[in-house]
Amino acid sequence: MTSAPEPTPTPAPAPLPDPAEVRALTDLAERLARSAGDLIRTTSPERVQVAATKSSDVDPVTAMDLASETHLRALLAEHRPHDGVLGEEHGLEPGTSGLTWVLDPIDGTVNYLYGVPAFAVSVGVVAGDPDPGRWTPVAGCVHAVADGRTYTAGRGQGAFRDGHRLEVNPARPLATSLIGTGFGYRAERRRAQGRVLAALLPRVRDIRRIGSAALDLCRVAEGSLDAHYERGLNPWDLAAGQIIAIEAGAQVSGLRGRPAGIEMSVVGPAATVHELAALLADLGADADD
Numbered sequence: 426m427t428s429a430p431e432p433t434p435t436p437a438p439a440p441l442p443d444p445a446e447v448r449a450l451t452d453l454a455e456r457l458a459r460s461a462g463d464l465i466r467t468t469s470p471e472r473v474q475v476a477a478t479k480s481s482d483v484d485p486v487t488a489m490d491l492a493s494e495t496h497l498r499a500l501l502a503e504h505r506p507h508d509g510v511l512g513e514e515h516g517l518e519p520g521t522s523g524l525t526w527v528l529d530p531i532d533g534t535v536n537y538l539y540g541v542p543a544f545a546v547s548v549g550v551v552a553g554d555p556d557p558g559r560w561t562p563v564a565g566c567v568h569a570v571a572d573g574r575t576y577t578a579g580r581g582q583g584a585f586r587d588g589h590r591l592e593v594n595p596a597r598p599l600a601t602s603l604i605g606t607g608f609g610y611r612a613e614r615r616r617a618q619g620r621v622l623a624a625l626l627p628r629v630r631d632i633r634r635i636g637s638a639a640l641d642l643c644r645v646a647e648g649s650l651d652a653h654y655e656r657g658l659n660p661w662d663l664a665a666g667q668i669i670a671i672e673a674g675a676q677v678s679g680l681r682g683r684p685a686g687i688e689m690s691v692v693g694p695a696a697t698v699h700e701l702a703a704l705l706a707d708l709g710a711d712a713d714d
Contacts, residue, residue: 450564451579458568461546493530525555527664533637542571547639549664557686565665576643584672591673596696602651605641642666646673652693
């Protein structure tokens, strides 16, 4: 009689940094994000051009996206050589420390391309598997390049904008909530997102589509949005903004009891997230047409 195979053991969770290391990681995330922001401000051409495209013809990469991520990776190789790095443009380079830096060298590339001043450098660090459903966010910084606003947070240590502590708005009914969102790049996803938006819009105060998910999560943290939802957010879209929102008192989740991730992310005060997530689930917002 053949015996049943032994179950695969569940990997032990990655050890979390102590408070002193969290502070150091937060400080480093800020230094890196500000440094990349300086690079973008001082070396961008007067007229930005598309260097390549990714998921579709309207999903651009610029030379500065590539230069910014290369710059961030070089600084991390100098300061944290044993950590992993996951970046939007150059993928995953595993480390051995249990920590991974998750980089969006320019979050809001289309805004950057057109000169719309809503784009940011996003630098987060997570413990464990570099996947939103399995990681533990540790620290992060989102640096708005055009005006220099800088958001930071460390696990258990609060969220700040330029040194001022942040707190999400109190939960309020959806009918009086200002909701942020974003859209994908593929036509079939946009068609589904448009259907959801049309059903949601009459039931909320209004909708804002700013074009940078990292900045949207920071806006929830500071109270200039009541909540945010979006399908299709990648790890680099979430990592830094997630810890900033959480430390400001937000809940970050997906739909139907799932964690936030590429299927759906909903961010805001817990009661607002509960109501919004239930409505989005009813609308099938986590499925393309």
